Amino acid sequence: MEADFGGENRSTRWQELSFAIVGLGLIGGSYAKALRKLxxxxxxxxxxxxxxxxxxxxxxxxxxxxxxxxxRLKEANVIICAI
Structure with missing residues (x-):
């Protein structure tokens, strides 16, 4: 997956990122499933x-x-608040 930010091409290396999701209801659970697939x-x-x-x-x-x-939240590169 590539995104264009300010004219630069950057690709996201999902395998290198750790995520924390606070709240695993409908929205948080959907984020977790999508991140797992990525x-x-x-x-x-x-x-x-x-x-x-x-x-x-x-x-x-x-x-x-x-x-x-x-x-252990310090291990996360990204924290998603889904509460």
Whole structure:
């Protein structure tokens, strides 16, 4: 995937980026699924609902799941707030 920003051609190397998604409902879950398809290096999910967090792990759309944000968020290159 390539984008044109200010006349420069830049390609996104999804395999090199780690993402954190806060909120794994309809929007956050959709982001996670799309990022997984793009081959993101790592997807961290933050979700207070234990059942939703467990389902996201079982479906393989997140690599790390947590109910409360902690220091592992520092691993993310991008944090998406979907709450």
């Amino acid at each position: 081959g993101a290096k790592q997807i961290i999910g933050v979700e207070r609902d234990a059942a939703t967090l467990q389902e996201a792990k079982q479906q393989g759309i997140i690599d790390i799941g947590m109910a409360n944000p902690d220091v």
